[in-house]
Amino acid sequence: MELFNRFRRPILIAVGILVFLMFLNPIVLIPAGHRGVLLNLGAVSDRILSEGLNFRVPIMQSIVRVDVRIQKHEVVASAASRDLQEISTVIALNYHVNPEQVNLIYQNIGEDYSERIIEPAVQETVKAVTARYTAVDLITNRHVVTDEIEKTLRERLEPYYITVDQVSTKDFDFSEKFKAAIEAKQEAEQLALKAQRDLERIRTEAEQQIATARAEAESYRLKTTALNPLLRDMEWIKKWDGKLPQVQGTGAPLIQIPFQQR
Known part of the structure; x- marks a missing residue:
């Protein structure tokens, strides 16, 4: 106790100074993502305070925090x-x-x-x-x-x-007017595309029908070509009276009549 009484005055002075300094706030904390603009009696200083703890002169200097994040x-x-x-x-x-x-x-x-x-x-x-x-x-x-x-x-x-x-x-x-014009244009383009597709489909179907008709005609022609000799022979047989022609030399018609063996 005697020691405290002996140094009481210096201790009180030190505590008073510490409280005074804390009241003046000489320590400045700059949060992450910020910078501090240092003002000397209101005038902007060239010094910029970085993140963390910084010191300033109380009363004479003030700090403005500026966000530098995105x-x-x-x-x-x-x-x-x-x-x-x-x-x-x-x-x-x-x-x-x-x-x-x-x-x-x-x-x-x-x-x-x-x-x-x-x-x-x-x-x-x-x-x-x-x-x-x-x-x-x-x-x-x-x-x-x-x-x-x-x-x-x-x-x-x-x-x-x-x-x-x-x-x-x-x-x-x-504007609504322009939107309506765009929609009308899109509808017209879609209708034109559909018409073009329908035309292509009709053209393809027509080509398929023509090809089918040509194939049928060719088949009929081949069949007719094959039947003409037989028809001619059948017509001669119908008119034959059963007698062999009495001719000399060559040129007499020769008909091959198939016989069925019993």
Whole structure:
């Protein structure tokens, strides 16, 4: 007890200093996936605080935490195609803030860069890209259009210290009038395809019937050719009176009459 009383004043002073420092909070914790923008009396410093424990000068320095992980932002974009068809689509943008430039984005843009920079950039990019394609091209070549939108957005957002990781688009939505025209065209194409198939079927059936008729005609001709000599002989036999002709020399008809042996 005497020892405590002896050092009570230094101990109280040390505890007081520790409590004061804890109240001023000189230790700053930056969570994973974040960076700290260091402000000296409100002015942005060149120093960027990394993840983990960091120290600051109390009262004089403050910290702004900035998320540098990949984030997703969806924008409903409206535009017009090259043939002046109104379209709309949902652009899903995956992006992240450059970790080594968080102080610049905070200094030049602020914390609301999503609304101030990303959304206008997406709207302008979609309008610029879709204006190069017809409505039909937007439907049939959606992956090509998406790649071009991603490339353009990457170039547009890079000066603002934002890196585009991936862009995806949902199906382009058109006016009801255009949808009806597309459906009518598809129905017409299907009817034309069916008519063509029916024509091919009829042509094939006709060719098969012609081939059958030709085969039957050829068979009949062969049979007739084989029967003509027999018919001629039968006709001569009917007219024969049973007497052998009295002729000399050659040229008399010779008929072979088959006999059945008993």
